[in-house]
Amino acid sequence: MRILIIGAGKLGSLLAKRLSEKGHEIIVIDKDEKKAREVAEEADVASYARDATDPSTYDEVNIANIDVVVAATNRDEVNLFAALIARDYGVPRVIVKVRDSRIAQILSRIGIAEHVIVEPRVIGSIVEGVIEGKYNVVELVPVYVGGFRLVTITIAEGSSVEGQLLDEVKYPRSGVKILAVFDGEEFHDPGEVLRLEAGFQIIALVRDDVIEEFLEAFR
Structure with a gap:
């Protein structure tokens, strides 16, 4: 599968490493250049230091050909935006991590994410x-x-x-x-x-x- 992970924090980096080891094609986006570089050094992935709230970022990674999007940044609003973009491009599977249960309810109600993980719960x-x-x-x-x-x-x-x-x-x-x-x-x-x-x-x-x-x- 071709998987886009948004956010190169602990969760995003771990997912990138494990999924790449299983043979999936992984692309990681993080606006922090250091994090983007580190995840590329630790795993066989394509990594971009880009702003996930910039719509042009998704054209650059050819999101129309992505099978799964995982929005795993530490900002709920960024994850929500990424999920909306992914659904707009017709990405088959969208998985979102959030901290605010109200954001989870919004995502569920409008049906743009397959899985919503409420981290504190x-x-x-x-x-x-x-x-x-x-x-x-x-x-x-x-x-x-x-x-x-x-x-x-x-x-x-x-x-x-x-x-x-x-x-x-x-x-x-x-x-x-x-x-x-x-x-x-x-x-x-x-x-x-x-x-x-x-x-x-x-x-x-x-x-x-x-x-x-x-x-x-x-x-």
Whole structure:
């Protein structure tokens, strides 16, 4: 896929590196010349020191031929603008990170983004789950991806899934997308995890009607 990442901060740089390693063609935009240069040094990407609020920037990177746009700057208004531009050019998939839930609601209501990630809610849920050792369900936006929720569940000591591979756990495959596994220090791709251990946290997108079945599978 040809993926445009707007913002070369920690999230944007990490995505650029991981996605380029998987063979995707990555283009990164950041108005900070130093950040743009650093991400190009760390990953096999095309990087541009450009202002994401300048419409001509998108012509320069040929946005009409982009498959996915990820708006990941630290300014909600810039991410909103980028999403609007992407949708105007007919980009098939638009993913936006925001901090203000009101911006998330606007994006959802006008239907210009496939996924809207409300950063404080996601981080807050993960930390809460680690502290309390239980699952949390986070509603990112009211109509997030047609009734899906971001779910986090921590593997408890004595859980039936301790020592199992993720593929061995009998959770509902339809309506569930496991995004990552957090081992207390690092986030891992689900395919990288050899055996589940107590304290590991599963992070997944789960359809409303199978949330309870999903949670029960990891208890």
